[in-house]
Amino acid sequence: MELTKKDFIYEGKAKRLYTTEDPKYVIVEYKDSFTAFNGQKKATMSGKGVLNNNISSKLFKILADGGVESHFVKQLDDTHQLVKRVKIVPLEVIIRNITTGSLCKRLGVAEGIKLPRPLFELSYKDDALGDPFIIEDHALLFGWATKEELDKIKEISFRVNEILRDYFAKKSVVLVDFKLEFGKDADGNLMLADEISPDTCRFWDSSTGDHLDKDRFRKDLGDVLGAYEEIWKRISE
Numbered sequence: 156m157e158l159t160k161k162d163f164i165y166e167g168k169a170k171r172l173y174t175t176e177d178p179k180y181v182i183v184e185y186k187d188s189f190t191a192f193n194g195q196k197k198a199t200m201s202g203k204g205v206l207n208n209n210i211s212s213k214l215f216k217i218l219a220d221g222g223v224e225s226h227f228v229k230q231l232d233d234t235h236q237l238v239k240r241v242k243i244v245p246l247e248v249i250i251r252n253i254t255t256g257s258l259c260k261r262l263g264v265a266e267g268i269k270l271p272r273p274l275f276e277l278s279y280k281d282d283a284l285g286d287p288f289i290i291e292d293h294a295l296l297f298g299w300a301t302k303e304e305l306d307k308i309k310e311i312s313f314r315v316n317e318i319l320r321d322y323f324a325k326k327s328v329v330l331v332d333f334k335l336e337f338g339k340d341a342d343g344n345l346m347l348a349d350e351i352s353p354d355t356c357r358f359w360d361s362s363t364g365d366h367l368d369k370d371r372f373r374k375d376l377g378d379v380l381g382a383y384e385e386i387w388k389r390i391s392e
C-alpha cells in the first residue's frame with residue numbers, strides 16, 4: 156500500500172510530522188526554516204528542506220548498507236520521508252572527532268584538536284532547559300534510558316561515526332562532530348531516528364577547512380545554502 160499524508164501531528168523547528176493510514180509509520184516533512192541558539196535566531200531559506208531531505212535520506216541509506224537500523228523507510232518526494240513511528244528517547248547524543256563548538260566553550264580546550272578517539276557526550280533533550288549536558292547516570296536515575304539502551308545507543312553511535320567518517324573522507328569532507336537522536340517503536344525496538352544533515356553535523360572541507368554546515372548560519376558566515384548544496388553535490392555523485 157502506498158501510504159499518504161493524513162493528519163498533522165507535530166511541528167518542530169525544522170520538520171513537521173503527519174500520520175499515515177498505517178499507525179506504524181509517519182511522514183516527515185522537511186521545512187525551509189533555520190534555527191540556532193535554542194530557537195533565538197531564525198530564518199527561512201527556500202530550498203533548505205529539499206537539501207536536508209535529500210542529504211538525510213542518502214545518509215540513512217548509507218548507514219542501512221552498513222547495518223545500522225534507523226526509522227528511515229524511504230524518500231517520498233523533495234521534502235517528505237516515510238519513517239517508522241517511534242517514541243523519541245529524550246537524549247541527544249553528540250559524537251566528536253575534533254574539538255569545537257560547545258565543548259571548547261564548556262571546558263576551555265583549544266579549537267580544532269583531533270581527538271585520539273571519538274568522544275561520546277549526552278544532553279537531556281529539553282528546549283526549555285537548553286538541552287543541558289548530562290552524564291549517563293542522570294539518564295539512568297531519571298529513567299530516560301535503561302543501561303541496556305544506553306549501551307546500544309553508544310555502540311550504534313560509534314558505528315555511525317565510523318561509517319560516516321570514512322564515507323565523508325572519500326568526499327574530501329571531515330566529519331568533525333554530529334548529534335544523533337534515537338527512538339523506540341511500539342515493540343520497544345531501539346533505533347536511530349531524527350535526521351542526519353548539515354543541521355546536525357559539522358562538516359569541514361578537507362583541503363580548505365571551509366565550514367559546510369549550519370555553523371555558516373550560526374556564525375553569519377554567508378552562503379549557507381551554498382554549503383548545503385556543496386554537501387549534496389559531493390554525496391550525490
Ligand code: 5GP
Pocket residue numbers: 247249255256257258286332333334354355356357369
Ligand atoms: P555543539 O554541542 O558543539 O553545539 O554541537 C555538537 C554537534 O551536535 C554539532 O554538529 C551540532 O550541529 C550538533 N547539535 C548539538 N545540539 C544540537 C541541536 O539541538 N540541534 C541540532 N540541529 N544540532 C545539534
